[in-house]
Amino acid sequence: MKYTARGIVRLVETDWTAFDLTAQVAHLATEGYLVMPGLLDVPAVERIRAELADLPMNVAPYSPEQKFAKEPPQWHSRSFAELIGHPPLIALLHAALGEEIVFMLGHYVTSGPGVPGLSLHSDFQPFGSPAKGWEESSPATLRVLIYMDDLTLDRAPFTIVPRSHGAVHQVANPYLRYDHHPDMVTLTLKAGDAIVFNVKAFHGTHPHLGRDPRGMLELAYRPAWARCAGPVKEWAPEHLAQAPQIARPYLGPRNGGIAEQALGTVVDARDGRFGGLMPPAPAEYLR
Ligand SMILES: O=C(O)CCC(=O)C(=O)O
Ligand SMILES: [Fe+2]
Numbered sequence: 001m002k003y004t005a006r007g008i009v010r011l012v013e014t015d016w017t018a019f020d021l022t023a024q025v026a027h028l029a030t031e032g033y034l035v036m037p038g039l040l041d042v043p044a045v046e047r048i049r050a051e052l053a054d055l056p057m058n059v060a061p062y063s064p065e066q067k068f069a070k071e072p073p074q075w076h077s078r079s080f081a082e083l084i085g086h087p088p089l090i091a092l093l094h095a096a097l098g099e100e101i102v103f104m105l106g107h108y109v110t111s112g113p114g115v116p117g118l119s120l121h122s123d124f125q126p127f128g129s130p131a132k133g134w135e136e137s138s139p140a141t142l143r144v145l146i147y148m149d150d151l152t153l154d155r156a157p158f159t160i161v162p163r164s165h166g167a168v169h170q171v172a173n174p175y176l177r178y179d180h181h182p183d184m185v186t187l188t189l190k191a192g193d194a195i196v197f198n199v200k201a202f203h204g205t206h207p208h209l210g211r212d213p214r215g216m217l218e219l220a221y222r223p224a225w226a227r228c229a230g231p232v233k234e235w236a237p238e239h240l241a242q243a244p245q246i247a248r249p250y251l252g253p254r255n256g257g258i259a260e261q262a263l264g265t266v267v268d269a270r271d272g273r274f275g276g277l278m279p280p281a282p283a284e285y286l287r
Helices: 021-031 042-052 078-083 087-097 237-242 245-250
Strands: 002-004 007-009 033-036 057-060 063-069 101-111 142-147 158-160 185-187 194-198 203-205 214-223
Touching: 021 033, 021 087, 021 194, 033 087, 042 078, 078 214, 078 245, 087 101, 087 142, 087 194, 087 214, 101 245
Parallel strands: none
Antiparallel strands: 002 007, 033 194, 057 063, 063 101, 101 214, 142 194, 142 214, 158 185, 158 203
16 A cells, blocks of 8 residues: 555545546545546646736745646636536536525646645635635535546646545544544546535645646535625625626625525425435446
């Protein structure tokens, strides 16, 4: 068994191409994550990479090889903006989140040799934080990571603790981070593959031990009711005005959705439209 400074390397060997939509939703609901193989083809990845080449980037304090977009990439790259409504992704998101979906985040991250990796952490901050404000406080959000280069073992592969999104145990305080967790698994992928995960799941990366850089596109979506616990910045009107048609259904107000207005409402669920309350069972994909 291999180890890095972040812990054990135990590879997930699942054949993701065998999953239909029901199996995908079941895996996401039960395990807290899912891989969508070939979500983008290589020309689409390279088009976005070229459009992002002159996007201003911030450099991480811990490594000059880790860079983050300074501005939302979707207002800089037309192809990234179109990705917000990418039909195969949207089909999965509707199945997992329902009809009304709000796009909450677009991001672009590159990392290279020597980047130390991320300890296991949650992207759910129910009480906010000085660094992120209320940005990560939505109680129901899926993140989508699209890898632009093969995610090999030496290129900071993704790690996650399966089912940790459902833990109510004291060790699942979402403000804690972990290294060397024995239940952590590791994912390697091809360029254009995507990981979709519940932000409550504990995830991270191994260190970047190779020579070749890796690029990653990031998006996040929530169901309409699950607004953040406090105010977040709205998209600028001039950006919304220029957004491609395909992205518009998902560009509702970032602060929109007043869940508590439903308090006291009783819905007659006989017509079967509320099946999302019970996600499909693991039997669907363990078959
Ligand atoms: O770089 C990665 O693969 C994971 C980054 C991460 O933790 C995140 O995007 O929330
Ligand atoms: Fe994260």
